[in-house]
Amino acid sequence: MLTKVRGLAAGQLAKAAGVNLETIRYYETIGLMPAPPRTPGGHRVYDDVHVRRLAFIRRGRELGFSIEEVRALLILNDPRQGSCAEAKDIAATHLTEVRHKLADLTRLESILAASVARCTSEPLAPCPVLDMLGPETSSPRAGMTTYDRSLDRL
Amino acid sequence: MLTKVRGLAAGQLAKAAGVNLETIRYYETIGLMPAPPRTPGGHRVYDDVHVRRLAFIRRGRELGFSIEEVRALLILNDPRQGSCAEAKDIAATHLTEVRHKLADLTRLESILAASVARCTSEPLAPCPVLDMLGPETSSPRAGMTTYDRSLDRL
DNA sequence: CTGCCTCCCGTAGCCACTACGGGATCAAGC
DNA sequence: GCTTGATCCCGTAGTGGCTACGGGAGGCAG
Numbered sequence: 001m002l003t004k005v006r007g008l009a010a011g012q013l014a015k016a017a018g019v020n021l022e023t024i025r026y027y028e029t030i031g032l033m034p035a036p037p038r039t040p041g042g043h044r045v046y047d048d049v050h051v052r053r054l055a056f057i058r059r060g061r062e063l064g065f066s067i068e069e070v071r072a073l074l075i076l077n078d079p080r081q082g083s084c085a086e087a088k089d090i091a092a093t094h095l096t097e098v099r100h101k102l103a104d105l106t107r108l109e110s111i112l113a114a115s116v117a118r119c120t121s122e123p124l125a126p127c128p129v130l131d132m133l134g135p136e137t138s139s140p141r142a143g144m145t146t147y148d149r150s151l152d153r154l
Numbered sequence: 155m156l157t158k159v160r161g162l163a164a165g166q167l168a169k170a171a172g173v174n175l176e177t178i179r180y181y182e183t184i185g186l187m188p189a190p191p192r193t194p195g196g197h198r199v200y201d202d203v204h205v206r207r208l209a210f211i212r213r214g215r216e217l218g219f220s221i222e223e224v225r226a227l228l229i230l231n232d233p234r235q236g237s238c239a240e241a242k243d244i245a246a247t248h249l250t251e252v253r254h255k256l257a258d259l260t261r262l263e264s265i266l267a268a269s270v271a272r273c274t275s276e277p278l279a280p281c282p283v284l285d286m287l288g289p290e291t292s293s294p295r296a297g298m299t300t301y302d303r304s305l306d307r308l
Numbered sequence: 309c310t311g312c313c314t315c316c317c318g319t320a321g322c323c324a325c326t327a328c329g330g331g332a333t334c335a336a337g338c
Numbered sequence: 339g340c341t342t343g344a345t346c347c348c349g350t351a352g353t354g355g356c357t358a359c360g361g362g363a364g365g366c367a368g
Contacts, residue, residue, distance in 0.1 A: 020356080026356060043315060061355090099263060109256060112217065130227065
């Protein structure tokens, strides 16, 4: 298990960083993780640097950064290349996106919740859930296109 | 432009329902939209039924229902097959997922916001944004699954 | 040395589209 | 009737970020 040579096998790295083994290989092919040295038999051997880098990547991904954003942050994380301002820019941009998604999801939640709630209250002839998707829903404000109306729905 | 035969060309349907033309063809290949009649030259000719169905699909997608969920809802929307209870089930399941994502995104937002805010406050030596991703940060929260990581899909 | 676990690699699949490109068809103006 | 320019056709490939599969080879404990 490579314990004597002071290195980790791929599966051990995977467990240590909480990342799928296949994902590590994927990160290597796209150049997010460096290609590590190998045993004579061709098995990858990782060290602490790899563990920290992979953990960094994983946290970035969990926080919703794209692969390319993580790649940029990794470069900025290098003390020689470090630039807090650039890192902040990336995070701020991402934060804006997250807030947009939050707003959309919140609207979505209220629409869905309302439909489902109306469904439980009374046995109405037209199903409120299907009605929500149907063409003749609610107040048909004049001058609005179908497009506008369903945007309104969000 | 097919106005005399009382039908819509593909592009007109696209505009009427607010859906990309290519997307309509895609929906046809996966059987979500029926194959419409054609002109002698092979162009598709749509009618009001298609418009309504496509609008239904589009609204379902906007509300975050998967293609398969929309497919199920379309069947339930048929008066002969109509089942409000089943429609409600689908919507309720989806609502639960939406609430999960909302919770995750909210957590995300506060972490990102805190990092970015700390970054503006003072010129600290260790960048708070990069620190957030570094190895010695707070609770590692293992057990995050693909589900959490796929928050971006919204 | 034998069994069993792990790792190797390449490829294909997932979702829901979007993009591309070269050719055919349509409606309208002249 | 003919040309023009917009529209539409179709198939294929690409997107992001992995995950799954499968047959074979390496590694290590008993």
